[in-house]
Amino acid sequence: MDASSSSQPEFDYLFKLLLIGDSGVGKSTLLLSFTSDTFEDLSPTIGVDFKVKYVTIGGKKLKLAIWDTAGQERFRTLTSSYYRGAQGIIMVYDVTRRETFTNLSDIWAKEIDLYSTNQDCIKMLVGNKVDKESERVVSKKEGIDFARESGCLFTECSAKTRVNVAHCFDELVMKILETPSLLAEGSSGVKKNIFKQKAPQSDASNSGCCSW
Amino acid sequence: MTQVFQSQSHLPSSSSIPRDHISHASSPTVEDEAEEEDKERNERDKEGDQVSILSLLVDAFRKSLIGCTKYSNSTGDGGPSSMEIGFPSNVRHVAHVTFDRFNGFLGLPVEFEPEVPRRVPSASANIFGVSTESMQLSYDARGNSVPTILLLMQRKLYAQGGLQAEGIFRINAENSREEFVREQLNRGIIPDDIDVHCLAGLIKAWFRELPSGVLDPLSPDQVMQSQSEEECAELVRLLPQTEATLLDWAINLMADVAQLEHLNKMNARNVAMVFAPNMTQMADPLTALMYVVQVMNFLKTLVMKTLKEREEFMVRSSHDPDLNYFGDDEHQSSSQLTPQGDSESGSDFGDEDKVFVAEDPSQPNHPSHLIEDSYETESGSKCLHTPIENIISRENSLINENCPCNIVSQMCSLTNGIFTSLIKRDEANICKSKSLDLTNSNKVTYLEEVVELPVEGAAKRNKRTSIIELINSTTDLAEAWR
Numbered sequence: 001m002d003a004s005s006s007s008q009p010e011f012d013y014l015f016k017l018l019l020i021g022d023s024g025v026g027k028s029t030l031l032l033s034f035t036s037d038t039f040e041d042l043s044p045t046i047g048v049d050f051k052v053k054y055v056t057i058g059g060k061k062l063k064l065a066i067w068d069t070a071g072q073e074r075f076r077t078l079t080s081s082y083y084r085g086a087q088g089i090i091m092v093y094d095v096t097r098r099e100t101f102t103n104l105s106d107i108w109a110k111e112i113d114l115y116s117t118n119q120d121c122i123k124m125l126v127g128n129k130v131d132k133e134s135e136r137v138v139s140k141k142e143g144i145d146f147a148r149e150s151g152c153l154f155t156e157c158s159a160k161t162r163v164n165v166a167h168c169f170d171e172l173v174m175k176i177l178e179t180p181s182l183l184a185e186g187s188s189g190v191k192k193n194i195f196k197q198k199a200p201q202s203d204a205s206n207s208g209c210c211s212w
Numbered sequence: 213m214t215q216v217f218q219s220q221s222h223l224p225s226s227s228s229i230p231r232d233h234i235s236h237a238s239s240p241t242v243e244d245e246a247e248e249e250d251k252e253r254n255e256r257d258k259e260g261d262q263v264s265i266l267s268l269l270v271d272a273f274r275k276s277l278i279g280c281t282k283y284s285n286s287t288g289d290g291g292p293s294s295m296e297i298g299f300p301s302n303v304r305h306v307a308h309v310t311f312d313r314f315n316g317f318l319g320l321p322v323e324f325e326p327e328v329p330r331r332v333p334s335a336s337a338n339i340f341g342v343s344t345e346s347m348q349l350s351y352d353a354r355g356n357s358v359p360t361i362l363l364l365m366q367r368k369l370y371a372q373g374g375l376q377a378e379g380i381f382r383i384n385a386e387n388s389r390e391e392f393v394r395e396q397l398n399r400g401i402i403p404d405d406i407d408v409h410c411l412a413g414l415i416k417a418w419f420r421e422l423p424s425g426v427l428d429p430l431s432p433d434q435v436m437q438s439q440s441e442e443e444c445a446e447l448v449r450l451l452p453q454t455e456a457t458l459l460d461w462a463i464n465l466m467a468d469v470a471q472l473e474h475l476n477k478m479n480a481r482n483v484a485m486v487f488a489p490n491m492t493q494m495a496d497p498l499t500a501l502m503y504v505v506q507v508m509n510f511l512k513t514l515v516m517k518t519l520k521e522r523e524e525f526m527v528r529s530s531h532d533p534d535l536n537y538f539g540d541d542e543h544q545s546s547s548q549l550t551p552q553g554d555s556e557s558g559s560d561f562g563d564e565d566k567v568f569v570a571e572d573p574s575q576p577n578h579p580s581h582l583i584e585d586s587y588e589t590e591s592g593s594k595c596l597h598t599p600i601e602n603i604i605s606r607e608n609s610l611i612n613e614n615c616p617c618n619i620v621s622q623m624c625s626l627t628n629g630i631f632t633s634l635i636k637r638d639e640a641n642i643c644k645s646k647s648l649d650l651t652n653s654n655k656v657t658y659l660e661e662v663v664e665l666p667v668e669g670a671a672k673r674n675k676r677t678s679i680i681e682l683i684n685s686t687t688d689l690a691e692a693w694r
Contacts, residue, residue: 022383022384023379023382023383023384023486024379024382024383024384041477043481043482043485044382044482044485044486046485046488046489046501046504046505046508047501047504048501071384072382072486072489073384073413073416073417073420074416074420074489074490075489097383098386099384099385099386099387099389099409100384102386102387102388103384103386103387106386106387106388107387
């Protein structure tokens with residue numbers, strides 16, 4: 001993990017992104033697919049996992065700190081503090097399981113309203129597992145409608161085939177770059193200290209998760 | 213009369229009120245009002261009785277002391293008004309009602325019965341967030357007394373193939389559906405069509421919402437320091453009885469899940485991981501997050517230990533040559549053994565169970581009748597296995613004659629795989645029909661199913677090619693089982 005390199009000003013902006021959604025929708029696999037271009041069946045996440053990826057978009061060097069939360073019910077209250085200061089929130093559902101979609105509006109959207117401190121933060125709805133097209137139960141139109149209703153971006157992707165995965169993160173980051181208030185928050189000078197404060201706790205939970 | 217009534221209706225509802233107030237503030241007030249009205253009506257009736265008695269007395273006074281008519285009259289008026297303040301008088305002991313943890317309310321007067329369900333899941337109106345001490349209990353297949361509601365959910369989960377469902381205990385059910393089922397259960401109604409993920413979610417929720425976590429009696433340091441199986445087992449012994457029983461039940465449930473890992477993709481670690489956060493309660497999120505890793509490792513170790521013990525049990529039984537004696541008449545022996553085992557299961561085999569486990573390693577080579585005895589002290593499910601294991605061990609020995617060693621070992625591991633899944637089915641069945649409505653014909657079907665594969669193997673043992681085919685499929689199955 002490249003956490004140590006945060007001391008050098010290698011990036012113009014640091015953005016905090018958050019992945020939320022039901023257990024087993026593929027949040028961690030989506031993140032793994034995005035950060036290391038690999039796919040595997042992963043164990044349930046304990047608490048919060050954390051990955052960093054550097055990207056260059058529109059000539060700007062960006063450091064993305066992506067927080068991957070556990071979907072387990074018990075962790076819902078525990079992870080609430082991680083909503084703080086996030087510039088982008090990705091709500092993931094599984095297109096083959098309707099309940100993961102309905103729970104987004106029942107639970108997760110409310111969680112964002114409750115805990116997100118950032119009024120302007122960009123939300124994105126992501127329907128995962130489109131590789132299982134034959135098992136699909138949530139149509140693309142339903143996804144688009146819900147996204148429009150709750151004012152978020154929308155995309156469908158597959159962490160397994162990596163279809164649309166990079167596109168999903170790119171689109172979100174582009175939108176953040178277009179929002180001046182978020183841009184100000186994310187500029188390297190301001191954000192670094194806060195990030196450094198938070199790094200130790202994430203490392204602690206992280207070492208536990210990845211030890212297997 | 214009123215007092216008895218009040219104490220009954222109030223005990224359950226009072227404990228539920230704080231929760232209700234949080235979730236839906238309007239309905240309990242309505243209930244309370246209704247209750248108040250009831251009380252008042254009762255009191256008015258009682259007052260009516262007493263007024264008539266008093267007026268009789270007053271009349272008697274009037275007749276004897278005519279001169280003091282005015283005086284005694286004023287006393288008569290004062291009687292009922294002082295009753296309204298309500299110092300107890302004319303109290304009658306109507307009934308002594310107790311809550312029995314296995315049979316619900318005992319000694320309840322007939323007129324109150326419609327108001328209290330006959331077999332209530334707990335002494336309070338709710339089954340979630342209530343101390344186990346007030347829950348109604350039943351015996352599980354291992355002889356532990358566990359809250360009835362847990363066994364009920366487990367039975368439904370197993371019957372609906374929940375153990376085979378991918379990601380069982382990890383996948384969240386639809387939130388609104390889970391809330392609905394939870395409400396129904398709290399009212400004592402058990403909906404028929406509950407989704408397996410909903411059941412699994414509610415089992416976790418039950419643990420999560422206990423007044424204190426099952427592992428809370430242990431200090432985080434203790435849990436952190438326990439690495440080996442022995443250390444973990446030692447730690448379990450430090451738990452109070454109630455918590456130890458619940459933990460044992462949960463570990464066996466997790467082991468059942470982990471045994472079907474090839475179907476549900478939940479290995480010991482995964483299932484321990486999703487259970488861990490529900491077994492402790494910590495106020496501080498960060499400490500909770502760190503601690504949950506330790507708890508997960510602790511649970512995982514215990515689940516692995518249980519799986520190992522189950523496997524050892526199977527291997528020993530299927531390899532013990534002395535037991536072949538039973539193989540000759542498997543159907544008969546199973547029908548003889550089972551009722552005995554079941555008749556034991558209801559009573560006091562809980563202690564014997566422990567004795568059996570403790571003595572177990574010391575008597576692997578005992579004559580068969582002794583081992584048969586110890587099976588009887590186990591639950592019915594284990595009794596049932598004796599004959600099946602023997603059939604297979606007999607078939608194994610047949611194959612033994614013609615096959616190279618590695619085939620035999622593969623066959624053995626396959627057989628064990630079948631056993632473990634069989635045990636689960638049996639346990640599910642035992643749970644399903646604690647009251648012995650499990651028919652023998654069902655069990656015989658299982659016997660035939662299980663025997664099928666090895667018999668086939670034995671028949672083909674002279675054809676080299678088909679043996680190789682069999683090995684391949686066997687290896688696949690054995691691999692899958694691992």
